[in-house]
Amino acid sequence: xxxxxxxxxxxxxxxxxxxxxxxxxxxxxxxxxxxxxxxxxxxxxxxxxxxxxxxxxxxxxxxxxxxxxxxxxxxxxxxxxxxxxxxxxxxxxxxxxxxxxxxxxxxxxxxxxxxxxxxxxxxxxxxxxxxxxxxxxxxxxxxxxxxxxxxxxxxxxxxxxxxxxxxxxxxxxxxxxxxxxxxxxxxxxxxxxxxxxxxxxxxxxxxxxxxxxxxxxxxxxxxxxxxxxxxxxxxxxxxxxxxxxxxxxxxxxxxxxxxxxxxxxxxxxxxxxxxxxxxxxxxxxxxxxxxxxxxxxxxxxxxxxxxxxxxxxxxxxxxxxxxxxxxxxxxxxxxxxxxxxxxxxxxxxxxxxxxxxxxxxxxxxxxxxxxxxxxxxxxx
Ligand SMILES: Cc1cc2nc3c(=O)[nH]c(=O)nc-3n(C[C@H](O)[C@H](O)[C@H](O)COP(=O)(O)OP(=O)(O)OC[C@H]3O[C@@H](n4cnc5c(N)ncnc54)[C@H](O)[C@@H]3O)c2cc1C
Numbered sequence: 001x002x003x004x005x006x007x008x009x010x011x012x013x014x015x016x017x018x019x020x021x022x023x024x025x026x027x028x029x030x031x032x033x034x035x036x037x038x039x040x041x042x043x044x045x046x047x048x049x050x051x052x053x054x055x056x057x058x059x060x061x062x063x064x065x066x067x068x069x070x071x072x073x074x075x076x077x078x079x080x081x082x083x084x085x086x087x088x089x090x091x092x093x094x095x096x097x098x099x100x101x102x103x104x105x106x107x108x109x110x111x112x113x114x115x116x117x118x119x120x121x122x123x124x125x126x127x128x129x130x131x132x133x134x135x136x137x138x139x140x141x142x143x144x145x146x147x148x149x150x151x152x153x154x155x156x157x158x159x160x161x162x163x164x165x166x167x168x169x170x171x172x173x174x175x176x177x178x179x180x181x182x183x184x185x186x187x188x189x190x191x192x193x194x195x196x197x198x199x200x201x202x203x204x205x206x207x208x209x210x211x212x213x214x215x216x217x218x219x220x221x222x223x224x225x226x227x228x229x230x231x232x233x234x235x236x237x238x239x240x241x242x243x244x245x246x247x248x249x250x251x252x253x254x255x256x257x258x259x260x261x262x263x264x265x266x267x268x269x270x271x272x273x274x275x276x277x278x279x280x281x282x283x284x285x286x287x288x289x290x291x292x293x294x295x296x297x298x299x300x301x302x303x304x305x306x307x308x309x310x311x312x313x314x315x316x317x318x319x320x321x322x323x324x325x326x327x328x329x330x331x332x333x334x335x336x337x338x339x340x341x342x343x344x345x346x347x348x349x350x351x352x353x354x355x356x357x358x359x360x361x362x363x364x365x366x367x368x369x370x371x372x373x374x375x376x377x378x379x380x
Pocket of ligand 1: 125126127128129132133134135136158159160161162204207212361364365366367368369370371374
């Protein structure tokens with residue numbers, strides 16, 4: 001169990017919420033963890049179980065069916081999910097998409113989607129990346145051209161989390177291609193609209209239970225009322241949501257690293273070699289001491305970042321630094337934890353193997369480590 005006894009970012013209500021999250025995961029996630037990996041996706045009953053218990057989109061206001069809580073509650077779910085060893089895309093819905101719809105959506109859009117996102121009946125995705133543009137989002141080529149009262153969308157997206165399951169996708173498209181970033185808009189596209197097709201569920205190194213897909217748009221007609229917020233303001237919206245997105249990834253990275261450490265401690269205290277436990281070797285103790293130090297400092301930093309974010313003060317540069325440090329640390333900690341397992345660590349039946357392969361992508365998605373350094377350096 002994730003030890004939260006020395007955390008300072010949470011109060012008693014968060015602690016009670018954490019108990020609920022654990023109970024739901026014990027019932028609806030842990031027994032299905034391996035099946036979800038094999039099936040390359042979590043299933044809808046899992047989403048509905050999370051929704052029923054209030055785990056989805058906790059920050060959404062009560063008038064839209066949510067609990068109107070602070071982001072600390074999202075963080076609780078993020079931590080428990082990552083500690084459980086799951087890469088389910090529920091955090092993308094709660095931490096990223098819900099925020100876009102609540103903040104920039106019209107009253108109609110909020111009323112239409114948020115209540116069912118909270119229950120898990122509507123699963124969402126956000127489609128920015130394209131085969132030709134990832135880090136350099138200004139280079140996207142998907143267009144949404146006006147035709148009467150409609151947009152006609154053409155283009156393709158790739159690596160989209162929840163791509164197979166999504167009922168609603170926020171598509172980043174150029175409404176005024178000549179204006180570059182200033183001609184970018186966010187357009188809502190629902191499942192089943194003619195011309196909107198999903199490609200295959202992509203075969204990834206890790207995060208097998210998070211479905212990740214290509215999406216294709218061929219002459220997809222949607223009403224202009226599907227524009228989220230103001231036309232041509234999409235890039236500004238994307239930039240302003242970065243702190244929360246990056247903090248969410250940092251939190252999950254750290255909780256996964258903690259799980260790998262805890263797994264390693266349990267393993268080395270049990271495993272024997274040369275007449276003693278592996279824990280008894282000084283190398284093991286020093287390695288674990290080093291990892292424990294990084295984890296302790298990391299939790300303190302995350303609590304600081306979380307409190308700052310809840311107060312609305314976390315800057316993009318600070319959140320980028322958090323993502324950079326915590327995901328790089330995750331890679332180091334989990335690799336060392338796997339090494340302490342010896343050959344067992346390379347076997348998929350051990351949790352540390354899954355944590356290791358799932359960790360690799362956190363230095364890439366949500367902005368690569370190199371882009372994080374770019375962003376941080378701009379604040380110097
Ligand atoms: C599992 C997974 C899930 C994802 N989920 C989503 C999703 O839900 N929605 C979505 O829109 N996208 C998603 N992505 C896409 C992800 O955000 C991009 O892959 C990421 O931003 C990097 O873009 P890219 O793959 O095009 O790499 P590129 O931009 O081509 O980068 C290639 C290399 O060049 C480096 N590089 C690029 N620019 C610079 C620079 N200025 N300075 C130094 N180095 C640079 C990069 O750091 C990297 O090392 C997902 C990706 C994965 C793997």
